[in-house]
Amino acid sequence: MASPSLQPPPGPHAEAAQRAVGTLQKRQDLQPFWSKVRAAGDELVDRAAELCAIPAPTFHEQVRGDFVAQFLTFSCGIPVESDALGNRWIRMAGALGSGPRVMVSAHLDTVFPAGTDCTVRREPSRVIGPGIGDNCTGLSLLLTAAKFLAEAGRPFAGELIFAANVGEEGLGNLNGIRALCERLAPELDATLALDGGLGHIVGAAVGSVRYRVKVSGPGGHSWSDFGKPSAIHHLSRIAAELTKLEVPVQPRTTFNVGMLGGGTSINTIAPEAELLLDLRSIDPLQLELLDARARRLIEQVPVPPELAVQVEDLGRRPTGDPAHTTDWVDVGRAAWTALNVPVKVTASSTDANVPLALGLRASTIGTHRGGGAHTESEWIEPSTLVTGFEALLLALLTGQAVFPAQAARADALPEAAGDD
Numbered sequence: 001m002a003s004p005s006l007q008p009p010p011g012p013h014a015e016a017a018q019r020a021v022g023t024l025q026k027r028q029d030l031q032p033f034w035s036k037v038r039a040a041g042d043e044l045v046d047r048a049a050e051l052c053a054i055p056a057p058t059f060h061e062q063v064r065g066d067f068v069a070q071f072l073t074f075s076c077g078i079p080v081e082s083d084a085l086g087n088r089w090i091r092m093a094g095a096l097g098s099g100p101r102v103m104v105s106a107h108l109d110t111v112f113p114a115g116t117d118c119t120v121r122r123e124p125s126r127v128i129g130p131g132i133g134d135n136c137t138g139l140s141l142l143l144t145a146a147k148f149l150a151e152a153g154r155p156f157a158g159e160l161i162f163a164a165n166v167g168e169e170g171l172g173n174l175n176g177i178r179a180l181c182e183r184l185a186p187e188l189d190a191t192l193a194l195d196g197g198l199g200h201i202v203g204a205a206v207g208s209v210r211y212r213v214k215v216s217g218p219g220g221h222s223w224s225d226f227g228k229p230s231a232i233h234h235l236s237r238i239a240a241e242l243t244k245l246e247v248p249v250q251p252r253t254t255f256n257v258g259m260l261g262g263g264t265s266i267n268t269i270a271p272e273a274e275l276l277l278d279l280r281s282i283d284p285l286q287l288e289l290l291d292a293r294a295r296r297l298i299e300q301v302p303v304p305p306e307l308a309v310q311v312e313d314l315g316r317r318p319t320g321d322p323a324h325t326t327d328w329v330d331v332g333r334a335a336w337t338a339l340n341v342p343v344k345v346t347a348s349s350t351d352a353n354v355p356l357a358l359g360l361r362a363s364t365i366g367t368h369r370g371g372g373a374h375t376e377s378e379w380i381e382p383s384t385l386v387t388g389f390e391a392l393l394l395a396l397l398t399g400q401a402v403f404p405a406q407a408a409r410a411d412a413l414p415e416a417a418g419d420d
Helices: 014-026 028-038 041-052 062-076 132-151 175-187 231-242 284-300 322-338 353-357 382-402
Strands: 088-093 101-107 121-123 126-128 159-165 190-194 200-205 207-216 253-262 272-281 308-317 344-348 362-365
Touching: 014 028, 014 322, 014 382, 028 132, 028 382, 041 062, 041 126, 041 132, 041 382, 062 088, 062 132, 062 159, 088 132, 101 132, 101 175, 101 382, 132 159, 132 190, 132 382, 159 175, 175 353, 190 322, 190 382, 200 322, 200 353, 207 231, 207 284, 231 253, 231 272, 231 284, 253 284, 272 284, 284 308, 322 344, 322 353, 322 362, 322 382, 362 382
Parallel strands: 101 159, 101 190, 190 362, 200 344
Antiparallel strands: 088 159, 121 126, 200 362, 207 272, 207 308, 253 272
């Protein structure tokens, strides 16, 4: 999810990116390619719908991953690599000589559990289905970009790695992109994830820490055992203390008790209760301080002898220096502006968090216009996918043209925060 729009100033590649985008749009040898791109609307929507019909809950992305692998093998003629988690990727060398090595990725998983009806419905101005926007449009653009660039003779310098990764949503804890970066980061010059709305480009990573706080005790009857400690009563005291957390407005930092529940009936002293706590910030130090304060508040609530409190770490998403998004923000602005799409630079929690925490040039670019994300009635405006597709290709080809090919050495990369 995105916070209010950011307003970063133009970076060092802003002018070069604008020139490169203009050149790419005008090159005579690329006119057939751009004509094909602008006519790809139906293909993009059909591919997104086909992907959406394949269930892919987090930790269960295998079938959708197989579809992706088969598509890439058939359309690009390049061997598909994979790992134990289920990530799939190909390496596509450009035909124009040496240049940067860039990984572009889209996540395979959705928030919807097994058994969800994944039927896709089409209306005149909408396509509706669970996960159609998040992230079947991203996957559709990823696969179609690889196909079109291969068919066009790979008109770029350097190398593009097209990756479909697992584990972006919820308790997946970014495990797919973590594994890809662990394997590939030393040789990468940049990464770009596909996720989110038309015109969006990520300018800062929202890091997070998530906890489950569970209270357990003997329980009892509300009348005959009155006086015994209740798990719900104690958990409510903890929740009340957490609401006293103070956070700065800038850098943007937030907390939320998103779920709280327990007990068995109205006349039973609750034997168990739990809450889920979400802590977020775009600043690593503020996130660390908030984490410490929250843990301290939980521990300071006196615990009756018959109760036990457990705090479970549910996942950590690292944040990173926003400066590492600057080059992609320059490129994204140039691409969206050339297509007359309003640009919104956002702070978000996406697959870009991990490479940003490693100090890599990284960001996430949007793909479509839609709504209802994370609901079974999620929808997209089908006419917007072709604009997102053209922006993606302009961004990728511009990045290959303006980014330096100076991949960081493995021993120069820091460890991503929260890899525990």
